[in-house]
Amino acid sequence: MLNQVQHDEEKFLTFQLLNHLFYHNLPIFAPQQFTMLHAQNVSFSYLKNTPILKDISFKIPEGTHVSIIGESGCGKSTLLKLIYGLYDLNAGEILWKEKQVLGPSYHLVPGHEKMKYLAQDFDLMPYITVAENVGSYLSNFYPEEKKARISELLEMVEMSAFANVKAKLLSGGQQQRVALAKAVAREPEVLLLDEPFSHIDNFRKNKLRRNLFAYLKKQHITCIVATHDSTDALSFADMTLVLKQGKLIAQSAPKDLYENPTNKYIASLFGEVNELPANLFPSIKTSQETVLIYPHQLKVNETFDFKVIVQQSYFKGSQYLVVARYGGIEVFFESLCVLEIGVEVGLELVFN
Numbered sequence: 001m002l003n004q005v006q007h008d009e010e011k012f013l014t015f016q017l018l019n020h021l022f023y024h025n026l027p028i029f030a031p032q033q034f035t036m037l038h039a040q041n042v043s044f045s046y047l048k049n050t051p052i053l054k055d056i057s058f059k060i061p062e063g064t065h066v067s068i069i070g071e072s073g074c075g076k077s078t079l080l081k082l083i084y085g086l087y088d089l090n091a092g093e094i095l096w097k098e099k100q101v102l103g104p105s106y107h108l109v110p111g112h113e114k115m116k117y118l119a120q121d122f123d124l125m126p127y128i129t130v131a132e133n134v135g136s137y138l139s140n141f142y143p144e145e146k147k148a149r150i151s152e153l154l155e156m157v158e159m160s161a162f163a164n165v166k167a168k169l170l171s172g173g174q175q176q177r178v179a180l181a182k183a184v185a186r187e188p189e190v191l192l193l194d195e196p197f198s199h200i201d202n203f204r205k206n207k208l209r210r211n212l213f214a215y216l217k218k219q220h221i222t223c224i225v226a227t228h229d230s231t232d233a234l235s236f237a238d239m240t241l242v243l244k245q246g247k248l249i250a251q252s253a254p255k256d257l258y259e260n261p262t263n264k265y266i267a268s269l270f271g272e273v274n275e276l277p278a279n280l281f282p283s284i285k286t287s288q289e290t291v292l293i294y295p296h297q298l299k300v301n302e303t304f305d306f307k308v309i310v311q312q313s314y315f316k317g318s319q320y321l322v323v324a325r326y327g328g329i330e331v332f333f334e335s336l337c338v339l340e341i342g343v344e345v346g347l348e349l350v351f352n
Ligand SMILES: Nc1ncnc2c1ncn2[C@@H]1O[C@H](COP(=O)(O)OP(=O)(O)OP(=O)(O)O)[C@@H](O)[C@H]1O
Pocket: 046, 047, 052, 070, 071, 072, 073, 074, 075, 076, 077, 078, 079, 226
């Protein structure tokens, strides 16, 4: 019993030590299961004098799911390609399991052998079937196992019914689902996905995301997703990296980023957001001149002095998103019912 207690205490202390090292950016000399992807002062440009990524550093523990978010053109896809080793860095280094990821100058076939990168074009072979595509990286040595693996993967992406259909006959969304199955077929250590659900309808997207990320967690596969979709970033990531004009401006758990965005750019990546004069909300204690408020944090309440003029109501299913004006400022808030254009309403700040 005493031994068990000592063992548990040691485990707890090791865990605390690793957490401390990780969050204070200190080097970790740790056993295999704590190794990580480490980008250190990475800079890159496609063309001379046009830097695309600037001095990027982060650490990702093995098995973690990470989303990379940021406006179009900020360098998300480029970062995925660099992690995979498709280009040579201009400065800095990327390490996976303490070994440097090397670019095309060092490899005849670029791309890290333990990683899989799924680009926005799906890389399927059009004239062979869905099952053949998914199995194309699997060994033919054990045909029964190969067959079982293909059907497991097709089930995960809900494409079993299309197993014998040629890839060229599939819709964009169907091709994307097959490409995802193919990407995980050989269980890479790191899966790099560029907008992986962009062609898939909402009806299937949610189930597919749940299936895929649960599978990756179970297999302890590290996954990094470049995305515009706030659900990918909020619901399925352990950690989010925010890029702006090639710089890493935030890295944090998605809940922290959402609840405490340090600027409007970050908050806007999760949907509409208001930046309003702080003096409108005496209940908020801040030294800043403006505060960031999400639409769901403003509710109609006629007894409140913060009055706006309704411009438009957009039906969103469970509520309306209302766009209104406060002087020259556009204000977004939520309402359970449609509001008449031109009407003046009072708004209350609610903390939830
Ligand atoms: N092969 C290339 N040669 C030159 N410039 C490139 C190349 N690929 C991308 N770029 C430029 O690098 C910048 C970053 O592109 P990247 O595709 O990484 O952005 P992104 O954040 O993934 O964008 P999006 O969200 O629109 O996919 C852009 O300005 C783009 O024009």
